[in-house]
Amino acid sequence: MPFTFLQAQSDSDLDGIPDAKEEELARLYTPLLQFKLGERFFPVDVKYHLENSVLKLRRGEDVILVEEKPSIETISRYTGEGYFLDNRLGGLDEISQDYGLKRDKLGYTVYARVTKEQGFTVIQYWLFYAYNDGRLNKHEGDWEMIEVILDGSEKPVSAAYSQHLTGQRASWSDVEKFEGTHPKVYVALGSHANYFRPYQGRLGAENDEVGADGLTIFPSQVNLVLLGELGMGKHPKSQDWLDFGGRWGDWAEIGDAVIGFAGPHGPGHGGNREKWVNPVTWSQKLYLVDDKWFILSWLTSSFLLLFLAATVGVCLLKTWRIARAKREGRLKFPAILKSKALVGILLRTLGFALTVAAAFLPWYTLKADIRTTLVSTEGIVDLLVIDGLKGVQVNLLYKGGLTPFFGFQVPFGLLLLAGIVTSVLDTIGAENARSLGNKYIVSGVAFFIVLGVLLALISQVTSLLPSLASSFGAQLPPETLEMAEVVARQPFQGESYYQMGDLGAVSLYWGLDLGAYALITSAVLSVMGGILVRTLASSRPNSRLE
Numbered sequence: 001m002p003f004t005f006l007q008a009q010s011d012s013d014l015d016g017i018p019d020a021k022e023e024e025l026a027r028l029y030t031p032l033l034q035f036k037l038g039e040r041f042f043p044v045d046v047k048y049h050l051e052n053s054v055l056k057l058r059r060g061e062d063v064i065l066v067e068e069k070p071s072i073e074t075i076s077r078y079t080g081e082g083y084f085l086d087n088r089l090g091g092l093d094e095i096s097q098d099y100g101l102k103r104d105k106l107g108y109t110v111y112a113r114v115t116k117e118q119g120f121t122v123i124q125y126w127l128f129y130a131y132n133d134g135r136l137n138k139h140e141g142d143w144e145m146i147e148v149i150l151d152g153s154e155k156p157v158s159a160a161y162s163q164h165l166t167g168q169r170a171s172w173s174d175v176e177k178f179e180g181t182h183p184k185v186y187v188a189l190g191s192h193a194n195y196f197r198p199y200q201g202r203l204g205a206e207n208d209e210v211g212a213d214g215l216t217i218f219p220s221q222v223n224l225v226l227l228g229e230l231g232m233g234k235h236p237k238s239q240d241w242l243d244f245g246g247r248w249g250d251w252a253e254i255g256d257a258v259i260g261f262a263g264p265h266g267p268g269h270g271g272n273r274e275k276w277v278n279p280v281t282w283s284q285k286l287y288l289v290d291d292k293w294f295i296l297s298w299l300t301s302s303f304l305l306l307f308l309a310a311t312v313g314v315c316l317l318k319t320w321r322i323a324r325a326k327r328e329g330r331l332k333f334p335a336i337l338k339s340k341a342l343v344g345i346l347l348r349t350l351g352f353a354l355t356v357a358a359a360f361l362p363w364y365t366l367k368a369d370i371r372t373t374l375v376s377t378e379g380i381v382d383l384l385v386i387d388g389l390k391g392v393q394v395n396l397l398y399k400g401g402l403t404p405f406f407g408f409q410v411p412f413g414l415l416l417l418a419g420i421v422t423s424v425l426d427t428i429g430a431e432n433a434r435s436l437g438n439k440y441i442v443s444g445v446a447f448f449i450v451l452g453v454l455l456a457l458i459s460q461v462t463s464l465l466p467s468l469a470s471s472f473g474a475q476l477p478p479e480t481l482e483m484a485e486v487v488a489r490q491p492f493q494g495e496s497y498y499q500m501g502d503l504g505a506v507s508l509y510w511g512l513d514l515g516a517y518a519l520i521t522s523a524v525l526s527v528m529g530g531i532l533v534r535t536l537a538s539s540r541p542n543s544r545l546e
Contacts, residue, residue, distance in 0.1 A: 013228035013235060017114055017121075026112035026226055029123050029148045029156070032178040033108075033222075034198065035214035036189035040096045041142075042217065043127040045109040045225075046241055047072070049141055049248065052098070053085035058251050076240035081270055083246030084263055087130075087140045095131050095140070108217050111267070113227040117280040120157075121150040124279060126227070126267050127192070128248070134191025135207055135403045136394075137164075140249030141263040143272060144192045146185055147279055148172075159183050160283035161194035163208075165271050169286040170196050174294075182219050186210050197294050199301040207403075230268045230276070245269050303410065311418045315425060322429040333428050336533070341433050344532030348427070348440050351525035352420050354518045359388035359413030361515030364454070366487065370397070372504030380509065386454070387515060388413025416519075419443075433533050440530030447523035451516075459488035483508055 010018050035042070055070040056063050059082060066083065067074060075085070089095050099106075111126040124147040132142035145162045160169040175196060176184040186195040188208030195201060201208035228235025230242050247270070249263015268276035275282050299306070325331045336345070366384035370377045375397050385393045385402060391410040393402040423443060430436035479500050486496055486508075493511030500506060 014233070015115060015229055017116065019226075022112075022114040022226055025114050025121070025123050025150075025154075026224060028181050029183065030110065030112070030219035030222065030224055031125055031146055031183045031185045032219060033127075033217040034184060034186050034212050035216070036187070036209055036211040037214040039187070039189055039214050040133070041099060041129045041131050041192070042103065042215065043108050043110055043222070044099070044106050044130055045223070046128050046248075048099075048102070048106055049085065049087065049128070049130055050075070050241070052089050052095075053087050055246075056084055056086050056251075058082050058084065063251075072238065072241045075246075076243040079243060079245035081245055081247075081265065083244070084251040085141065085246065085248055086250045092131055092133055092138065099130050108222045109225060110222045111225050111227050113267075115229075115279060117278060119152050120280050121154060122279040123148045123150070124275075129192050132191060132249075132264075134164075134188070134193075135209075136191075137261050139261050139263050141247070142192050143248065143264045143266060144187075144194055145267070145272070145275055146183065146194050147275075147283065148183060149280060149283060156181075158283065159196075160279075160286055161185060161196065162275070163188075163193035163195070164191065167194070167283075167286045168196065168289045169283050170289050174290055178219070186212065189214075196289060197297060200294075200297045201301070203293070203297045203300045227267070242267065304414070307415070307418070311422070314422055318422065318425040318429055322425065325429060325431065330431055331429070332432055333430055336430060336433050336436065339433070340536035341437075341533045343536060344437065344440070344529040344534075345427065347525045347529035347532065348423075351444075351522035351529065352423070354522040354525070355416050355420055358515040358518035358522065359416050361518060362387045362513040363412075363515040363519070364511070365513050366508070366510040368509070369507040370504075372500055372506065374503060376504070380507075384510075386412075388416060392457075437530040437532075437534030440526050440533060442530075444523040444526035444530065447519060447526070451520070451523075454516075455491045459491050479506075 010020065012019055033043070050070060050072065053070065054065060055067040055075060055078070057066050057078075057080075058064075066078070070085065075083075087095055089098050109128070111128070113124040113126065115122050115124070124145055127144045127146075129142040129144070130140070132139050147160050148156055149158045149160070151157050156172040158169055158171055159175045161167050178184055184196075186198045186200065187193070188195065188201055188210050191208055193201075193208050195208070195210050198210055198212040201210035227242065228239055232243075235242055244266060246265070247263035248266055251262040264270070265272050322331065336342070362385055364384070364386040365382055367380050368377065368383050369380045377397065381395060381397075382402060383395050387393075389411055390402075391412060395402050423439070426439050427436060430439075479498055483496070483498060483506070487494070487510050491510075495507070495509045498506045498508070
């Protein structure tokens with residue numbers, strides 16, 4: 001494994017930990033990085049980004065060019081948070097193409113740091129990527145970090161993995177390891193958020209694609225650079241970039257910082273300051289994941305596969321029962337079709353057609369016309385959409401538009417279609433009209449229960465938006481919370497206008513959409529059909545259909 005370490009005095013960064021001990025610990029716990037298939041960016045030396053950037057300063061709406069060819073030495077002089085490194089190669093495609101051509105020569109760089117807090121020893125591994133192509137935010141430059149925490153006897157007790165501006169922690173016993181001491185890190189596609197398992201990324205506030213089907217970077221393959229501390233004389237000249245207080249990426253519009261699309265600050269600055277200054281305290285604020293969370297994560301990631309398997313199993317069982325009933329002469333479906341109960345079946349069939357249509361229509365929408373100095377839209381745009389194809393989607397007002405919302409990436413329409421198939425089999429296999437009518441009624445009532453859950457979800461999603469947005473660097477105005485609360489209180493339908501002080505104004509429009517009304521009508525038809533099947537079949541003289 002190639003290493004780059006400080007060669008000066010025994011404690012060259014003046015942190016009270018001998019350099020030899022820092023080197024030993026950094027080597028011992030260097031992580032194994034497992035990427036998802038399709039990843040275009042990997043940990044790289046910051047010099048690559050610096051050599052392709054110009055240094056700018058933002059003062060309100062004004063942007064000033066400071067240096068056309070900044071260097072490690074010169075950027076250390078700029079400690080203000082208004083500075084930013086703008087990649088002159090262009091956007092995602094241009095940066096990706098250039099990085100791809102140079103990747104083999106650049107290799108993989110991981111920055112290690114050893115520090116102490118509250119009697120614990122912390123080994124941090126800082127990872128820099130040339131571009132963040134995440135689902136919910138996209139920007140030049142990306143800083144992520146994982147840390148291993150040792151107790152007073154240097155026994156590992158826990159690990160913390162960064163995910164955007166937050167993260168997760170786990171007990172050391174719950175961390176997957178390579179060769180006993182190297183934590184396995186599953187890096188999310190595009191966003192580079194770090195996870196403990198390859199099937200995470202879809203539960204709770206997670207919103208990433210994670211897997212073990214891409215590149216694996218082993219500890220022996222990285223160039224491990226041992227970092228000093230912030231401040232003059234506490235690190236070698238080659239690490240003067242540590243004192244740069246600006247952003248490691250473009251800050252094209254002032255509103256980009258508000259919605260999380262500006263480049264990130266580096267280690268020890270901005271949103272990464274607490275990780276650097278109080279690493280143990282930072283980790284203790286993170287959500288603790290364990291075996292129960294991992295089981296839920298696996299069930300969530302495997303939901304569709306499990307659901308399809310269960311549906312196929314149920315359909316095969318129902319088909320077998322239909323065949324057996326036919327052989328034994330107990331199949332009443334042909335007789336029911338010849339009775340007046342056919343009217344109820346036709347109503348239910350019409351409901352099926354509406355359900356199929358609803359699978360392709362929006363069920364719920366939250367729209368906005370935003371005209372503020374921080375963020376603005378070209379007229380009315382969708383902020384939140386729930387439909388049958390893509391589940392729950394949100395728009396964080398970036399050019400990428402709508403994106404799947406955290407753990408609600410479920411094609412609800414598929415669930416509806418599966419319900420139609422099983423209901424058709426129930427109709428064909430009905431042994432009497434009364435039981436068939438009951439199933440129709442139960443199906444319709446069940447939908448209204450689901451509708452209640454959907455509206456409860458809406459109230460939760462809207463109320464959580466401000467805090468969830470902040471997890472990705474978005475700093476929303478206080479009025480946003482008020483807007484979310486109004487929607488949560490009146491989820492069925494509504495509109496409202498908000499004056500955001502001197503910033504501007506926002507108009508909101510929300511409510512059930514065409515797909516929801518189609519589903520409501522389908523549920524009503526199902527209940528009516530069930531009542532008619534029960535009533536009309538039993539009204540037939542000498543009826544044997546009951």
